[in-house]
Amino acid sequence: MAVYTDxxxxxxxxxxADFDLGQPLAFKGIAEGVxxxxxxxxxxxxxxxxxxxxxRVKADDLPYFLGLMQWLARRGYPCPTPIADRSGxxxxxxxxxxxxxxxxxxxxxxxxxxxxxCREAGEGLAWLHLAGEGFSMTRPNDLGQxxxxxxxxxxxxxxxxxxxxxxxxxxxxxxxxxxxxxxxLPGGTIHADYFPDNVFFQSQRFxxxxxxxxxxxxxxxxxxxxxxxxxxxxxDGSFNITAARQLxxxxxSRRPLTEAERAALPILxxxxxxxxxxxxxxxxxxxxxxxLVRPKDPLEYERKLAVHRSSPDLxxxxxxx
Amino acid sequence: MAVYTDxxxxxxxxxxADFDLGQPLAFKGIAEGVxxxxxxxxxxxxxxxxxxxxxRVKADDLPYFLGLMQWLARRGYPCPTPIADRSGxxxxxxxxxxxxxxxxxxxxxxxxxxxxxCREAGEGLAWLHLAGEGFSMTRPNDLGQxxxxxxxxxxxxxxxxxxxxxxxxxxxxxxxxxxxxxxxLPGGTIHADYFPDNVFFQSQRFxxxxxxxxxxxxxxxxxxxxxxxxxxxxxDGSFNITAARQLxxxxxSRRPLTEAERAALPILxxxxxxxxxxxxxxxxxxxxxxxLVRPKDPLEYERKLAVHRSSPDLxxxxxxx
Numbered sequence: 001m002a003v004y005t006d007x008x009x010x011x012x013x014x015x016x017a018d019f020d021l022g023q024p025l026a027f028k029g030i031a032e033g034v035x036x037x038x039x040x041x042x043x044x045x046x047x048x049x050x051x052x053x054x055x056r057v058k059a060d061d062l063p064y065f066l067g068l069m070q071w072l073a074r075r076g077y078p079c080p081t082p083i084a085d086r087s088g089x090x091x092x093x094x095x096x097x098x099x100x101x102x103x104x105x106x107x108x109x110x111x112x113x114x115x116x117x118c119r120e121a122g123e124g125l126a127w128l129h130l131a132g133e134g135f136s137m138t139r140p141n142d143l144g145q146x147x148x149x150x151x152x153x154x155x156x157x158x159x160x161x162x163x164x165x166x167x168x169x170x171x172x173x174x175x176x177x178x179x180x181x182x183x184x185l186p187g188g189t190i191h192a193d194y195f196p197d198n199v200f201f202q203s204q205r206f207x208x209x210x211x212x213x214x215x216x217x218x219x220x221x222x223x224x225x226x227x228x229x230x231x232x233x234x235x236d237g238s239f240n241i242t243a244a245r246q247l248x249x250x251x252x253s254r255r256p257l258t259e260a261e262r263a264a265l266p267i268l269x270x271x272x273x274x275x276x277x278x279x280x281x282x283x284x285x286x287x288x289x290x291x292l293v294r295p296k297d298p299l300e301y302e303r304k305l306a307v308h309r310s311s312p313d314l315x316x317x318x319x320x321x
Numbered sequence: 322m323a324v325y326t327d328x329x330x331x332x333x334x335x336x337x338a339d340f341d342l343g344q345p346l347a348f349k350g351i352a353e354g355v356x357x358x359x360x361x362x363x364x365x366x367x368x369x370x371x372x373x374x375x376x377r378v379k380a381d382d383l384p385y386f387l388g389l390m391q392w393l394a395r396r397g398y399p400c401p402t403p404i405a406d407r408s409g410x411x412x413x414x415x416x417x418x419x420x421x422x423x424x425x426x427x428x429x430x431x432x433x434x435x436x437x438x439c440r441e442a443g444e445g446l447a448w449l450h451l452a453g454e455g456f457s458m459t460r461p462n463d464l465g466q467x468x469x470x471x472x473x474x475x476x477x478x479x480x481x482x483x484x485x486x487x488x489x490x491x492x493x494x495x496x497x498x499x500x501x502x503x504x505x506l507p508g509g510t511i512h513a514d515y516f517p518d519n520v521f522f523q524s525q526r527f528x529x530x531x532x533x534x535x536x537x538x539x540x541x542x543x544x545x546x547x548x549x550x551x552x553x554x555x556x557d558g559s560f561n562i563t564a565a566r567q568l569x570x571x572x573x574s575r576r577p578l579t580e581a582e583r584a585a586l587p588i589l590x591x592x593x594x595x596x597x598x599x600x601x602x603x604x605x606x607x608x609x610x611x612x613l614v615r616p617k618d619p620l621e622y623e624r625k626l627a628v629h630r631s632s633p634d635l636x637x638x639x640x641x642x
Contacts, residue, residue, distance in 0.1 A: 026429060031352060
């Protein structure tokens with residue numbers, strides 16, 4: 001939830017002068033996306049979202065993200081489509097910051113997804129993986145397993161302060177990932193942040209995916225593991241096996257998992273919990289008092305880490321037999 | 322800019338079940354309105370804004386505010402119209418809080434209004450005053466002149482901390498208002514918060530007014546004075562006489578000011594600056610660290626107070642001779 005950049009009427013008019021979108025009819029900051037400022041923009045030709053990229057998104061990565069959305073949209077995947085200006089350029093600048101106008105995607109995200117919506121979400125994720133095939137650009141997962149040890153080394157004291165003894169426990173987790181992280185799994189373009197916030201539904205059916213700003217090249221099953229953590233835990237910290245079964249069943253209705261992928265799910269889910277724990281812990285300490293964004297509680301993911309640590313087979317019980 | 326209340330899909334579905342608006346197609350928190358949570362709601366029948374009233378709005382006042390918007394909309398004034406449910410009720414409840422669904426009003430607010438837009442805004446304000454005539458409900462201006470002395474008494478130390486000597490200066494202002502506040506001016510329903518944020522334009526023409534949650538029964542010229550303060554000061558603190566002339570000229574194109582109203586403008590503008598200074602000073606001190614809303618700087622209105630104190634006739638020069 002964030003609008004970091006205020007746009008004046010003159011700045012908006014100047015931007016729109018490069019496009020064939022007609023006069024602006026409405027313009028409202030919206031509470032969507034944590035990393036960027038987003039505005040609902042209505043013009044004579046339709047509705048759009050204007051995204052202004054704040055400093056956390058690397059400008060060098062933007063051609064990858066925009067290229068991916070264009071690729072997916074051209075292949076019929078429901079996602080925001082970057083709109084090119086008259087000279088064919090989608091990546092623009094506003095107040096010295098990169099920005100883009102994308103098509104408006106209808107749909108509502110689920111605040112408390114049901115098992116039925118988990119199935120829909122799983123299907124939408126497999127569709128994303130299939131639609132991404134053939135996309136020629138790649139981007140390493142800079143928040144992947146190889147990055148966690150360094151990230152942890154900078155946050156060790158904060159982790160210990162959060163819960164005495166936690167630093168040593170996390171070090172044991174990291175050693176396990178180092179020794180046994182699966183390689184050679186089927187992969188390609190993954191979303192890497194497939195959370196309920198980023199998935200839209202209409203009339204209880206999957207309607208589209210937004211926020212591709214963590215997308216990267218990695219194992220498909222890692223994306224499934226991220227989604228299992230994000231969609232299938234109850235607010236009380238328990239893992240909802242029904243929801244997990246449905247998510248995987250929905251996924252497999254479009255793209256069956258290989259035996260190797262299925263066998264890798266426990267460690268992938270454990271690792272995916274580490275990734276979100278570490279970045280949340282970082283944001284928790286780094287957010288200045290008075291910021292307009294409330295950082296997410298790292299303890300939510302500390303509890304998920306504990307679940308995967310103590311019951312590594314839990315996510316397997318979620319998969320169909 | 323605020324979304325204080327998170328609405329789940331079930332809560333939204335439950336609310337919409339009482340209306341004939343069709344299925345929801347999109348739902349996004351928007352950064353509009355400081356006192357309430359606002360959501361863009363798109364359904365099969367059109368676009369709406371869902372407003373959830375947070376604690377600062379008095380629930381007892383809501384029938385007045387909703388009744389006023391309905392009255393104005395019926396008289397053709399461009400403003401959000403409360404939508405009644407199947408049993409004729411517009412005021413609903415969500416998560417124990419009052420809420421309303423209103424029609425979506427197109428238009429963009431001006432971040433840096435030009436003199437030409439000030440003229441349009443002035444015309445829109447006079448239109449509001451005329452359209453409000455005959456509205457049978459009344460509401461005292463609880464942030465009007467009679468309230469300032471008490472409000473100040475609670476903020477005296479904060480004012481002095483802001484700027485040494487300020488408390489005594491403000492006391493002299495308040496004594497002047499007490500002794501000479503105009504009475505008997507033409508009046509009726511006023512907006513009382515007619516700031517650029519709350520006025521929409523399309524293609525450089527006035528397109529409508531939002532946020533009636535300070536509306537009350539008071540002198541029309543006080544509304545003009547609030548608007549002169551809000552629209553006609555430059556970021557450097559200087560009063561833009563061209564913009565002020567245009568605002569008043571636009572107003573008078575629909576509703577000429579009486580001689581008494583014109584003569585009262587200097588003290589009304591000075592007093593209107595006091596009203597916003599005091600509430601901003603209050604909010605400045607009362608906003609907890611980590612809140613999602615950044616309070617507005619009270620010093621902006623302290624500077625406006627100083628301008629009116631030292632040059633009481635300034636706003637008169639803004640009026641056509």
